[in-house]
Amino acid sequence: MARGSALVSARVAAMHGYTPGEQPVGGRLIKLNTNENPYPCSPLVVQAIADEAHRLQLYPSPNADALRVKAGAVYGVAPEQVLVGNGSDELLAMILRGCVLDGEAVAYSVPTYSLYRTLADSVGARVIEVAADGTAIPSALAAARARVTFVCTPNSPTGRAVPLDAVAAFARDAEGVVVVDEAYGDFAASSALSILADHPNMVVTRSFSKSFSLAGLRLGLAFGHADFIGELLKVKDSYNVSRLAIAAGVAALDDYAWMQSNVARVRATRVRVTARLRAAGFGVEDSHANFVWVDCARVGGGRTVYDRLRAAGVLVRYFDTDGLRDGMRASIGTDEQMDVMLGVLEG
Amino acid sequence: MAGPRIPERIRSLQPYKPGRPIEEVERELGIHGSIKVASNENPLGPSPRALEALLRALPGIHRYPDGGAVVLAEKLAARLGVEPARIVFGNGSNEILELSCRLFAGPGDEVLFSSDAFLVYPLVSIAAGATPVKAPPRGFEHDLEAIAARLTPRTRVVFLANPNNPTGTIFRRREWERFLALVPEDVCVVLDEAYCEYVEDPEYPCGIDFLDRHPGLVVARTFSKIYGLAGLRIGYGVGSAAVMDGLARLRQPFNVSLLAQVAAAAALDDDAHMEASRQRVRASRRRWSEACAELGLDFVPSHANFVLVEVGSGKTVTEALLQLGVIVRPMDAYGFTEHVRITFGTEAEDERAIAALKVVVSEMHG
Numbered sequence: 001m002a003r004g005s006a007l008v009s010a011r012v013a014a015m016h017g018y019t020p021g022e023q024p025v026g027g028r029l030i031k032l033n034t035n036e037n038p039y040p041c042s043p044l045v046v047q048a049i050a051d052e053a054h055r056l057q058l059y060p061s062p063n064a065d066a067l068r069v070k071a072g073a074v075y076g077v078a079p080e081q082v083l084v085g086n087g088s089d090e091l092l093a094m095i096l097r098g099c100v101l102d103g104e105a106v107a108y109s110v111p112t113y114s115l116y117r118t119l120a121d122s123v124g125a126r127v128i129e130v131a132a133d134g135t136a137i138p139s140a141l142a143a144a145r146a147r148v149t150f151v152c153t154p155n156s157p158t159g160r161a162v163p164l165d166a167v168a169a170f171a172r173d174a175e176g177v178v179v180v181d182e183a184y185g186d187f188a189a190s191s192a193l194s195i196l197a198d199h200p201n202m203v204v205t206r207s208f209s210k211s212f213s214l215a216g217l218r219l220g221l222a223f224g225h226a227d228f229i230g231e232l233l234k235v236k237d238s239y240n241v242s243r244l245a246i247a248a249g250v251a252a253l254d255d256y257a258w259m260q261s262n263v264a265r266v267r268a269t270r271v272r273v274t275a276r277l278r279a280a281g282f283g284v285e286d287s288h289a290n291f292v293w294v295d296c297a298r299v300g301g302g303r304t305v306y307d308r309l310r311a312a313g314v315l316v317r318y319f320d321t322d323g324l325r326d327g328m329r330a331s332i333g334t335d336e337q338m339d340v341m342l343g344v345l346e347g
Numbered sequence: 348m349a350g351p352r353i354p355e356r357i358r359s360l361q362p363y364k365p366g367r368p369i370e371e372v373e374r375e376l377g378i379h380g381s382i383k384v385a386s387n388e389n390p391l392g393p394s395p396r397a398l399e400a401l402l403r404a405l406p407g408i409h410r411y412p413d414g415g416a417v418v419l420a421e422k423l424a425a426r427l428g429v430e431p432a433r434i435v436f437g438n439g440s441n442e443i444l445e446l447s448c449r450l451f452a453g454p455g456d457e458v459l460f461s462s463d464a465f466l467v468y469p470l471v472s473i474a475a476g477a478t479p480v481k482a483p484p485r486g487f488e489h490d491l492e493a494i495a496a497r498l499t500p501r502t503r504v505v506f507l508a509n510p511n512n513p514t515g516t517i518f519r520r521r522e523w524e525r526f527l528a529l530v531p532e533d534v535c536v537v538l539d540e541a542y543c544e545y546v547e548d549p550e551y552p553c554g555i556d557f558l559d560r561h562p563g564l565v566v567a568r569t570f571s572k573i574y575g576l577a578g579l580r581i582g583y584g585v586g587s588a589a590v591m592d593g594l595a596r597l598r599q600p601f602n603v604s605l606l607a608q609v610a611a612a613a614a615l616d617d618d619a620h621m622e623a624s625r626q627r628v629r630a631s632r633r634r635w636s637e638a639c640a641e642l643g644l645d646f647v648p649s650h651a652n653f654v655l656v657e658v659g660s661g662k663t664v665t666e667a668l669l670q671l672g673v674i675v676r677p678m679d680a681y682g683f684t685e686h687v688r689i690t691f692g693t694e695a696e697d698e699r700a701i702a703a704l705k706v707v708v709s710e711m712h713g
């Protein structure tokens with residue numbers, strides 16, 4: 001009999017699936033490894049989900065119309081400029097499926113969100129990775145003339161951000177699609193949404209997983225020009241977003257202040273944690289996101305620190321990847337959670 | 348400044364026109380109190396256990412779900428009698444259909460299905476860059492021989508729906524076994540069993556029993572129909588571990604929400620709800636046969652939770668029913684211009700739809 005792997009296209013057989021951060025079962029660990037929000041979502045969201053749960057036998061709105069309208073109003077764009085996804089991951093995948101043919105280039109600077117590689121491989125793209133520090137867009141990225149370029153800002157895992165004028169200059173000269181991944185945008189000082197109108201080739205993606213405390217729900221938004229979003233709708237699964245996610249998304253945007261107050265708390269903790277880590281001798285970047293990148297080279301590297309924290313019941317993210325082995329990424333939890341981590345690292 | 352270039356195959360795609368939610372239709376028409384018997388949903392709703400589990404999980408919603416849906420996979424695997432590694436969950440079974448097609452077919456490849464089959468098959472084929480190939484049906488049924496006759500060396504995927512949507516017909520074990528023997532081992536057969544739980548025919552072949560006969564078999568199932576969770580988006584594929592591994596690489600790492608996972612797991616435990624849902628459909632099937640006979644309308648005997656009724660002009664009747672607050676689905680997109688598809692409802696919904704159809708039919712003839 002033919003082996004199943006012989007059935008699969010060579011493209012898929014050669015792919016490495018994305019490795020997500022561990023989701024431990026049971027609640028004893030302090031989980032600082034997947035950049036979730038430690039604070040709960042708005043009570044309005046909980047109420048909206050509970051209300052909508054009584055209509056679960058019915059298919060959702062195919063394009064999540066209510067959320068498109070709400071997001072359009074909140075972010076100052078037309079509803080037709082909004083695409084709603086099953087997490088922003090799905091939106092990134094949809095953009096590649098819609099725009100990239102076999103062998104065409106997808107580019108981004110590294111280190112960055114490792115899913116880009118998986119997604120690009122899955123559409124058979126030619127991947128161009130350019131090493132960069134994440135505070136600017138390297139000229140090699142412009143020279144790559146890729147069909148799609150990902151600009152992750154604030155970037156993961158470093159927390160660095162690219163200044164808006166650099167994003168604008170890059171998009172102005174780019175021929176292909178420029179995807180500005182703002183999964184952590186609410187924790188940063190600026191957003192490319194403010195320059196979207198000037199760039200027909202720009203798409204800005206946003207997530208409800210981080211600032212809105214809704215990672216388990218799977219909800220993201222992409223903003224672009226209406227005709228481009230209209231084309232992407234064609235590659236969307238017919239009902240890609242659940243009823244609960246649509247209702248929750250509307251409620252979350254209704255209670256925008258709730259999100260902002262959680263973001264303010266996370267930022268305050270971020271400042272405090274950064275200072276304490278620096279005082280303890282760690283190299284820590286100024287982060288624009290809800291996590292910090294901690295240089296652990298002087299204390300045996302990222303793996304050693306990961307293991308030490310893990311033994312103490314604190315889960316952070318270690319990347320076994322070139323250029324990242326010296327450090328580890330810690331999500332910003334509550335002050336109490338961070339004190340446990342700091343206690344281990346300062347000791 | 349030029350906008351981004353979209354490949355021609357995407358630009359020319361006609362997106363699937365899904366049934367719209369009742370809220371949208373009512374808003375547009377300025378009506379309310381209508382009933383929707385158009386999208387093959389379960390009128391009884393989901394199991395109360397599913398809702399309870401979902402509400403209980405809400406405090407954990409700020410965390411990512413388990414990307415591998417391990418708890419649910421183990422539970423479902425035990426029910427189905429397969430290894431958990433042979434199951435992959437999708438954001439609806441729609442996603443399983445799409446991923447299976449993308450996994451195996453690309454430009455230059457052919458994807459084969461019956462011309463009366465679910466409209467998502469041609470769409471996912473075209474989106475993957477492959478060439479859709481249609482085989483003619485036999486009456487209102489898939490003609491597996493005609494499908495097999497169209498296999499070529501370029502065929503990578505065959506989609507079969509059993510029961511089929513929108514006809515509600517099935518193919519039986521003998522025909523299926525003969526077909527499977529004709530399909531080369533390196534061709535993926537996606538057996539779409541979205542409505543399998545409603546089938547009561549003793550000769551109905553359960554796809555899962557055939558996994559070891561064909562290494563490229565993917566059985567696609569859903570929680571949208573009998574489990575009453577269409578709004579939540581969760582379905583699954585069952586196949587060889589190698590093929591499932593391929594699907595898992597293509598899917599998003601967190602494609603199924605936390606709430607969908609816990610609700611589906613709880614729904615699996617509620618046998619009474621499943622039985623009640625079957626009972627309801629059985630009663631509706633009987634009632635609609637009587638009603639069609641009484642109205643002198645031909646219909647296609649259905650093994651699923653809906654019925655295809657020949658009404659003359661599907662479009663006219665759909666619009667007339669809408670004016671009476673009954674939402675059904677016209678079928679011209681499937682080439683059935685003379686039919687409407689009516690989903691089985693609660694007893695009250697059935698009666699209201701039948702009464703409305705009576706009015707419309709007598710007006711047309713009067």
Ligand SMILES: Cc1ncc(COP(=O)(O)O)c(C=O)c1O
Nearest residue numbers: 087088089113156183207209220
């Ligand atoms: C840079 C970046 N983009 C996107 C995502 C995915 O977010 P979502 O949960 O909306 O799919 C993540 C999640 O970790 C991320 O780090």
Ligand SMILES: Cc1ncc(COP(=O)(O)O)c(C=O)c1O
Nearest residue numbers: 439440441465512541569571582
């Ligand atoms: C034959 C068939 N397959 C698959 C589906 C998709 O179901 P879902 O994506 O909700 O699981 C449907 C829905 O109508 C269907 O009729």
